[in-house]
């Protein structure tokens with residue numbers, strides 16, 4: 316699952332020049348993100364819509380600790396700064412690359428539970444599923460007219476997903492999902508989009524669509540502002556075996572896991588045979604990953620934690636990690652359990668968010684139709 320957490324897009328592009336290009340874009344986006352973060356600090360409370368944030372997840376399964384430290388906490392932080400936040404459950408995106416929708420309704424409800432448990436407040440944040448917002452989806456038609464097929468085929472994330480698809484034919488929806496994402500972002504005039512590095516090409520596509528729409532259909536008037544990426548500075552977390560987190564590898568700590576399940580997962584984590592614990596990502600990636608994980612929950616640098624553990628070895632390290640994660644998630648998990656007992660409330664939150672998103676999308680679509688001369 317690609318998520319809004321950072322997934323580095325290494326094998327995405329072929330030539331060294333394009334690699335260099337991607338690195339330069341990423342570096343520039345990092346710098347711009349730092350500036351944005353500061354602007355939000357200074358001005359969001361006064362002018363919430365100016366920094367309206369949209370972020371989203373695909374409802375493909377439970378959220379894990381990586382989502383928590385890289386995206387959930389950040390959304391709550393932005394909300395609490397007074398930014399107007401939209402949180403999208405991208406259910407149509409699940410069917411870009413699979414035939415079976417599976418337990419999608421359950422996944423959607425689980426996401427809502429994690430959002431609420433993490434501290435998103437449905438009065439201040441609009442939590443919605445894009446399949447429930449027809450006017451949002453209709454924006455895809457004018458937006459597709461502003462996008463070329465070549466552009467879509469060049470999109471590195473689309474290419475990567477295609478490469479991962481095991482020879483499965485490319486669906487029209489997978490090819491065009493960057494345009495759908497543009498509709499997700501532009502329907503509510505979001506200005507800030509917290510994303511991982513792999514999503515930067517989509518944001519560029521969105522910016523191009525906004526620009527072209529204004530030029531081609533709105534006589535240069537700014538119907539859509541170009542949104543900006545807000546990149547997280549949280550380092551990429553790996554699974555407990557040091558490989559990329561994946562459900563099928565069983566190397567993931569989910570938010571909904573119990574404290575005991577978490578302890579068992581950490582106990583089984585791969586380490587190495589050096590007794591002294593040091594933070595050395597290049598030569599000791601598994602140990603480093605555990606130190607990063609603990610550090611993110613303790614709000615401490617991994618080096619300091621390593622220092623503290625010293626000669627305690629893997630056992631002491633694992634005890635620290637288990638304690639950090641379980642303590643850091645204790646309240647989240649308690650709220651989760653409460654919400655699970657109240658499915659009516661969860662559904663109500665989603666209905667309310669969907670209604671608000673529909674209002675917004677209908678207004679935007681009305682403007683779009685008007686400027687396009689299609690308001691009959």
Ligand code: TRP
Nearest residue numbers: 317318319371372373405496499
């Ligand atoms: N593609 C994103 C992911 O895989 C989810 C997503 C859908 C999204 N639409 C979006 C993210 C719009 C940001 C903005 O996680």
